[in-house]
Amino acid sequence: xxxxxxxxxxxxxxxxSFHLGSQKIPLRRNYVRAFSAIMSPPAMAVVYDQHxxxxxxxxxxxxxxxxxxxxxxxxxxxxxxxxxxxxxxxEGVYPVRPVPPAVGGYEGVGEVYNVGSGVKGLFxxxxxxxxxPSFGTWQSYIVKEQSVWHKINKDxxxxxxxxxxxxxxxxxxxxxxxxxxxxxxxxxxxxxxSMVGQCIIQLARIQGVHSINIIRDRAGADEIKExxxxxxxxxxxxESQLAVKNVKDMLGISPEPALGFNCxxxxxxxxxxxxxxxxxxxxxxxxxxxxxxxxSTSSFIFKDxxxxxxxxxxxxxxDKADECRDMIxxxxxxxxxxxxxxxxxxxxxxxxxxxxxxxxxxxxSNPKQVLTF
Amino acid sequence: xxxxxxxxxxxxxxxxSFHLGSQKIPLRRNYVRAFSAIMSPPAMAVVYDQHxxxxxxxxxxxxxxxxxxxxxxxxxxxxxxxxxxxxxxxEGVYPVRPVPPAVGGYEGVGEVYNVGSGVKGLFxxxxxxxxxPSFGTWQSYIVKEQSVWHKINKDxxxxxxxxxxxxxxxxxxxxxxxxxxxxxxxxxxxxxxSMVGQCIIQLARIQGVHSINIIRDRAGADEIKExxxxxxxxxxxxESQLAVKNVKDMLGISPEPALGFNCxxxxxxxxxxxxxxxxxxxxxxxxxxxxxxxxSTSSFIFKDxxxxxxxxxxxxxxDKADECRDMIxxxxxxxxxxxxxxxxxxxxxxxxxxxxxxxxxxxxSNPKQVLTF
Numbered sequence: 001x002x003x004x005x006x007x008x009x010x011x012x013x014x015x016x017s018f019h020l021g022s023q024k025i026p027l028r029r030n031y032v033r034a035f036s037a038i039m040s041p042p043a044m045a046v047v048y049d050q051h052x053x054x055x056x057x058x059x060x061x062x063x064x065x066x067x068x069x070x071x072x073x074x075x076x077x078x079x080x081x082x083x084x085x086x087x088x089x090x091e092g093v094y095p096v097r098p099v100p101p102a103v104g105g106y107e108g109v110g111e112v113y114n115v116g117s118g119v120k121g122l123f124x125x126x127x128x129x130x131x132x133p134s135f136g137t138w139q140s141y142i143v144k145e146q147s148v149w150h151k152i153n154k155d156x157x158x159x160x161x162x163x164x165x166x167x168x169x170x171x172x173x174x175x176x177x178x179x180x181x182x183x184x185x186x187x188x189x190x191x192x193x194s195m196v197g198q199c200i201i202q203l204a205r206i207q208g209v210h211s212i213n214i215i216r217d218r219a220g221a222d223e224i225k226e227x228x229x230x231x232x233x234x235x236x237x238x239e240s241q242l243a244v245k246n247v248k249d250m251l252g253i254s255p256e257p258a259l260g261f262n263c264x265x266x267x268x269x270x271x272x273x274x275x276x277x278x279x280x281x282x283x284x285x286x287x288x289x290x291x292x293x294x295x296s297t298s299s300f301i302f303k304d305x306x307x308x309x310x311x312x313x314x315x316x317x318x319d320k321a322d323e324c325r326d327m328i329x330x331x332x333x334x335x336x337x338x339x340x341x342x343x344x345x346x347x348x349x350x351x352x353x354x355x356x357x358x359x360x361x362x363x364x365s366n367p368k369q370v371l372t373f
Numbered sequence: 374x375x376x377x378x379x380x381x382x383x384x385x386x387x388x389x390s391f392h393l394g395s396q397k398i399p400l401r402r403n404y405v406r407a408f409s410a411i412m413s414p415p416a417m418a419v420v421y422d423q424h425x426x427x428x429x430x431x432x433x434x435x436x437x438x439x440x441x442x443x444x445x446x447x448x449x450x451x452x453x454x455x456x457x458x459x460x461x462x463x464e465g466v467y468p469v470r471p472v473p474p475a476v477g478g479y480e481g482v483g484e485v486y487n488v489g490s491g492v493k494g495l496f497x498x499x500x501x502x503x504x505x506p507s508f509g510t511w512q513s514y515i516v517k518e519q520s521v522w523h524k525i526n527k528d529x530x531x532x533x534x535x536x537x538x539x540x541x542x543x544x545x546x547x548x549x550x551x552x553x554x555x556x557x558x559x560x561x562x563x564x565x566x567s568m569v570g571q572c573i574i575q576l577a578r579i580q581g582v583h584s585i586n587i588i589r590d591r592a593g594a595d596e597i598k599e600x601x602x603x604x605x606x607x608x609x610x611x612e613s614q615l616a617v618k619n620v621k622d623m624l625g626i627s628p629e630p631a632l633g634f635n636c637x638x639x640x641x642x643x644x645x646x647x648x649x650x651x652x653x654x655x656x657x658x659x660x661x662x663x664x665x666x667x668x669s670t671s672s673f674i675f676k677d678x679x680x681x682x683x684x685x686x687x688x689x690x691x692d693k694a695d696e697c698r699d700m701i702x703x704x705x706x707x708x709x710x711x712x713x714x715x716x717x718x719x720x721x722x723x724x725x726x727x728x729x730x731x732x733x734x735x736x737x738s739n740p741k742q743v744l745t746f
Contacts, residue, residue, distance in 0.1 A: 095675045206482025267672050287670025294667045297638050300682025302468045308679040310672025 039065040040074045045139030046104045046352055051092025055356055056089040057285065058090065058104060059348075064145050070118035075128055079162035079346070080137040082359040082369045089135075093094050096313060098135045103373075105138030108162035109152070116194055119146045121358030127154045131325060132316040133165050142372045150325050152332055159344045159370045160335040163195075168326065168331045168340060170285060170312045171199035175207070177315075178281050179259040179306060183208030185224030186254040189261035190214040190268035191288060192228055195368060198342045200261060205232030206339065210254035214239060214271050231341075239268060247274045256293065259283070273299055281306040343367035411487055412438040413447045418512030419725055424475045425463025428729055431463065431477060433722075436456030439516050443491035446519050448501055452535035452719070453481030453510040455732040455742045462508075467636045469686060471508045478744075482525070482534035501526045504698060504745075505689040506538050513722065513746045523698050525705055526623040532743045533708040534718045541704045541713060542697065543658060543685045544572035548580070550688075551654050551681060552632040556581030559627040561648040562634035563641035564661060565601055566607065568741060571715045573634060578605030581714065583627035587612060587644050604714075612641060618645045632656070639664030646672055654679040716740035 043063040049335045050057060084104055089096040113124040122128065123275075131150035136142060152161055175181060182315070187204055191197050193212035206210045213228055213236045215221060225236040234254050248256060256277035262269040263286030272282055273295065282305065284293060299305045314322055334340040346368045347355040355369040383468040394525060416436040423430060448722060459479055485499040495501065504523035509515060525534060545568075548554060560577055564570050565586035577584045586601055588594065598609040607627050614623070628648035635642040635671045638658030645655055646668065655678065672678045685723045689697055707713040718740045720728040728742040 039704050093669075284670055284673035286674070292669050293673070294665050295680070297657055298468075300657035300680065301659070301684045302665070302682075302687075304682055304684065304687065306682075307668070307673065307678075309675075309677055311674045313675065314505050314677065 001202055002020050006134065013170060018064055019049065021045075021107055026128075038068045038074075038116070038123065040068055041065060042140050043115065043139045043141035044349065045136070047101055048090050048104065049101045050268040051090065051097075053098060054087050054090040055102070055353065055360060055362075056118075058352070058356065060352060063103075063139060063141075067113055068116050068143050069095050070116040071118040071145050071147075071327070072143050073119055073122055073128070073149050074141060074143045075149065076113040077108055077110040077111035077137060077373045078127075079106045079158045079370050081159075081166075081344070082355060082371070083107070083166050085166070087360065090302065091194075103136035103139050105136060107133045107163065107165040108137035110142065112149075113141065115146070116214055122146060123150065124149060124311065127152050127161065129161060129328070131165060131328065132321060138349075138352070152329070152338075156332040156336045158372075159346055160340075161332060162370055163368065164328055164331050165337065166312065167195040167342075168199045168335075169328060170310065171196045171203055172327050172331060173312065173315060173324075174261060174283055175200065175209075175259075177204055177310070178283055180205060181209050181259065184210075184255070185259075186210035186212060186234075186257040187259045187261065188212040188214070188257040188272050189263075190272055190370045191261075191263040191286065192233065193224060194263055194286075194288075195342050196285065198228075198231055198262075199340060201228060201231045201233045202220045202334075202340050206334070210234040210257075212251070212257060212275060213237070214242065214256055214268060216348050242274075247271060251275075256280075261285065262293065263291055263337065264291075265289045269293045273305060276303075276305060279306075280303045281308060283308050283310050285310045344370045346370050346372050349373050377677075392476060397454050411441045411447075413441055413487070413514045413547075416512045416514035417475045420474055421452045421463050423461065423471075423611065424473060424628075427460050427463040427477070428726065428735075430731060431725070431729065432604075433725060435476070436476075436512060436514075440488055441489050441516050443489040444518050444520075445489040445516050446485055446488040446492055446495055446501070446522050447514060447516045448483035448522065449514055450481055450484040450510060450512065450746050451500075452531045452743050453478045453726060454536045454537050454539075454717070455531075457479070457732075459511075460733065464555060466597060470556055476509035476512050476741045477746065478509060480506045480536065480538040481510035482531055483515065485522075486514065488519070495519060495522065495524060500525050500534065502534060502538060502701070504538065504701065505694060511722075511725070511744065512529040516528050523701065526709075527703070527710045529705040531745075532536070532719055534705060535561075535743055536717065536741065537701055537704050537708065539685065540568040541572045541576075541714075543683065544576055545700050545704060546685065546697075547634060547656055547658065548573065548576055548582075548632075548681050548690060550683070554580060554582050554632065557583075557628070558632075559583035559586070559607075559630040559631040560632045560634065561585040564634075564636035564638075564659065565606065565646055567596060567636055567661075568715050569636065569658065570634075571601075571604060572713060574601060574606045575713050576606045579707070583607040585627055585628075585648060586610070587615065587623070587628060587641060589641075602667070603699065610710045612644065613643050615647075620644060630655075634658065635666065636661055637664075638662045638666055642666045646678060649676075649678055656681050656683050658683040717743045719743050719745050722746050732744060 045063050046058050048057045089097040110136050112124050128149040162184050192215050201211045211233050213233045217238045219238045221238050258280045260272040260276050260282040262272050262284045265287040266289040295308045349371045358366040408647050419431050421430045462470040482502050485497050486587040503520040565588050574584045584606050586606045588610045590613045594611050601609050631653045633645040633649050633655040635657045636646050639662040722744045731739040732742045
């Protein structure tokens with residue numbers, strides 16, 4: 001194997017020198033390395049040179065081979081999704097973002113192609129996901145330190161492994177980190193058709209927790225309701241259905257929820273607050289309507305509501321990374337067993353720009369776009 | 374003493390009976406009690422018969438004497454303030470309120486006048502405050518169970534003892550219950566001229582905590598600033614001064630605050646949020662502008678702000694009552710030593726309606742109105 005060859009070479013070269021006449025000339029280390037270096041294959045990558053509209057500024061380019069250092073792993077990417085936050089990073093509106101020129105993408109799954117001489121426990125053919133996720137998953141080969149690769153079982157469908165880190169992990173963490181939920185409890189959420197929303201429904205159901213779901217008024221709302229109920233939703237309402245004096249009168253078998261999730265803002269956030277029981281918590285993790293959250297004074301004082309926020313990227317930079325890796329493994333098992341699912345469309349990497357157009361909503365509503373390499 | 378006399382009487386009557394001819398007639402217990410009962414003096418009280426405008430619906434009436442039962446204490450009230458929440462209770466807009474007809478008032482200080490036979494540790498002449506505070510302090514004599522009376526030292530000025538439970542206790546609890554503050558930290562608040570606001574400034578200063586204070590734009594703002602600085606404020610801004618791109622550029626020596634207090638809502642709440650550091654908490658305890666709190670999605674997600682509420686009445690109904698009593702005692706010491714002060718106007722009880730007009734703001738800005746008996 002390449003890694004073992006490199007170790008042998010390095011060992012041999014450690015005290016290497018050669019003679020020029022009577023003069024002993026030590027071999028310069030980088031000279032040795034030039035001979036022994038393992039290089040990645042050339043890669044195809046989606047890059048952008050400045051912040052702005054992704055459909056105008058991204059292009060597919062070839063990246064020359066790079067050296068795989070001792071503690072590094074070269075991964076051949078298998079699949080990587082286009083998430084809204086990827087779009088925001090390219091637009092330059094995301095608080096943490098790479099400095100251009102940069103490669104797009106943040107999560108994905110790949111197969112180990114080659115490893116540096118110091119790498120232990122990872123071998124070519126292993127499946128890995130970047131964790132904590134890092135920038136630049138929209139390229140066919142990636143070379144990064146071993147520490148950022150999390151080895152996973154290969155029995156989960158590739159497209160699920162590629163998408164586990166951002167949306168399902170957000171859903172799972174939010175169900176765990178704010179309120180202690182027990183079987184029989186309830187949660188309420190808006191944006192229930194989003195990928196996080198669908199994961200929350202399914203993960204809540206697995207815990208025996210009721211989910212109360214709010215969706216936008218739109219054509220086909222009945223069909224959407226039916227689909228969410230099939231996923232495990234207990235109650236689904238459109239916003240206009242909830243234009244009543246007391247939304248809690250609408251509750252069927254679900255108890256008043258202690259925990260709510262908001263990814264919309266505006267009126268949809270107010271509806272979540274109305275459903276919450278006294279002392280409940282609403283967690284904001286998105287703002288699809290681009291409207292702020294508005295809260296009455298009495299909600300704070302007399303209803304004792306708490307409002308919090310959740311940002312996965314910050315969470316993963318804490319000391320809970322190991323806990324997150326365990327959670328990802330558990331999510332992958334659920335995915336493998338068909339207990340956690342959502343719609344995706346697999347798109348060959350060369351068709352990136354048509355996938356991007358779909359992800360940007362230019363072609364109506366489409367499932368999550370997942371690039372395959 | 375009356376209490377001891379009653380015990381003696383009861384003891385003597387325990388097996389009492391009298392003879393009518395040859396028939397032995399046992400004395401009925403309530404007959405005995407009618408003889409032995411200690412009664413309160415008649416009281417003057419501010420009562421209202423229905424919810425509505427306090428200035429129209431309140432009247433001073435005489436309440437007939439009531440029996441002081443074994444575990445009860447009759448207190449001659451010395452002083453009781455008119456707080457905004459007292460007004461709200463009469464208006465019927467406060468979530469927890471007595472059912473009319475009822476006596477107004479919620480806190481105050483009184484002197485023990487007489488005690489029931491089973492009362493231990495309280496004697497005529499002792500000073501007490503109702504704790505947890507209870508309805509009906511606007512009357513000259515009150516008879517309630519011993520358990521609701523908290524004995525205090527008599528060395529604190531009467532008007533401070535009368536007002537310690539609502540506003541200073543709110544300030545003290547809020548500085549303690551949400552964020553661990555250390556010397557050198559900072560807090561930010563709006564409504565800084567309110568009684569709670571003034572207490573927060575002084576209590577923060579005692580802890581070595583900086584206070585950043587926001588006041589309304591109004592005539593005499595400079596003088597108000599000066600007065601708040603004298604109390605111990607580190608920084609005082611009017612709202613219009615803070616109409617800048619980055620309010621934190623306005624900060625002098627104070628660090629970014631981890632904790633903020635909002636009793637106004639609307640723009641004044643937004644300003645508190647802007648000052649908070651990442652991960653900070655804003656506690657809402659009032660809504661003087663009658664405008665809601667509006668929060669951007671990014672404040673929750675990327676700035677990780679938490680929004681909470683505080684309601685003293687709910688707090689005191691928890692198992693922390695003993696801790697509150699200790700806190701009250703510490704506040705009374707600060708008041709006695711002149712380290713915690715605020716403006717008050719003492720008004721004889723008979724002039725209740727003119728004090729009420731001042732408390733309702735009908736006569737411009739006036740200090741806290743405190744009724745004396």
